[in-house]
Amino acid sequence: SQQGEEDPQALSIQEGENATMNCSYKTSINNLQWYRQNSGRGLVHLILIRSNEREKHSGRLRVTLDTSKKSSSLLITASRAADTASYFCATDAVSDDYKLSFGAGTTVTVRA
């Protein structure tokens, strides 16, 4: 079963616009990670935020974490065509921290 659920399932934006996607999860976690997957290829780690952190930045990426709501958001600013990909959140539950549970992903299309 999947711990995280992303919203929306799909997102289409114009180049230069910001893209925001959300992830909700069910149980208490140690960390939450975001990964990117280009079509049919391996996942690439983007950012990890610990349960005691509220916000983290990496380049054009901004991640927030609200453990009280069991949710996280990923913001990509000034999007580029190369950002077209699927984005997944992944969590490791406190009760089961050997496993990463991935959500179903958000498919982002950046139009030129």
Place this chain on the structure above:
Amino acid sequence: DSGVTQTPKHLITATGQRVTLRCSPRSGDLSVYWYQQSLDQGLQFLIQYYNGEERAKGNILERFSAQQFPDLHSELNLSSLELGDSALYFCASSVVGRGAGEQFFGPGTRLTVL
């Protein structure tokens, strides 16, 4: 390039057959994870090995098995294949023994069962 290699890239086989997928982790990584990605099930964790020992099991079928060798490469064996086993199989590696850390994914093996 993540540094994780997987072979083969593509595999086409028939129902009832057995196949072996191979993974070499990044240099220095002791943990290897196997995942299955399909359209209907999404990305599912199958199993983790750490320094040769099984560390965690996920939604791995009894028809599937894996092992990690002394040189740290890993193999995933899939037997009595069914049409529903058609999927992308990813291997990932990490330094840490727990699933909490950053994982580096290989390019995947696309398995098609006819």
